[in-house]
Amino acid sequence: MFxxxxxxxxxxxxxxxxxxxxxxMEVSAPLACMTSSQVTLAQWSQSHPQWRIGRWKCVPADRLSHDI
Structure with a gap:
């Protein structure tokens, strides 16, 4: 999952x-990714203070190239 x-x-x-x-994260758990990823997003935001996250989503690795 990405x-x-x-x-x-x-x-x-x-x-x-x-x-x-x-x-x-398991591919079959997109809702869990959405809730669990909050910590990862906060860490990214803290390490990139000059950037603001506008939107985000969870994407299974096998669908990544199709969702870009």
């Missing part, structure tokens, strides 16, 4: 990027 997040620079909101975080 967390795909879309983040934009705080000082330049038009500058955005997608990030992919490998998240250890």
């Amino acid at each position: 967390i795909v997040l879309y983040a934009c620079l705080i000082q330049a909101p038009a500058t955005c990027r997608e990030e992919y975080i490998n998240f250890s």
Whole structure:
């Protein structure tokens, strides 16, 4: 399972990027990923203070290339 997040620079909101975080979670548990990933997102946000997370989703690894 991957967390795909879309983040934009705080000082330049038009500058955005997608990030992919490998998240250890069973493929059959997308709801668990959505709730458990909050800690991972907070850690990413803390280590990237110049970026603001706009949206995010959980994507199984086998569907990653189709969801981008």
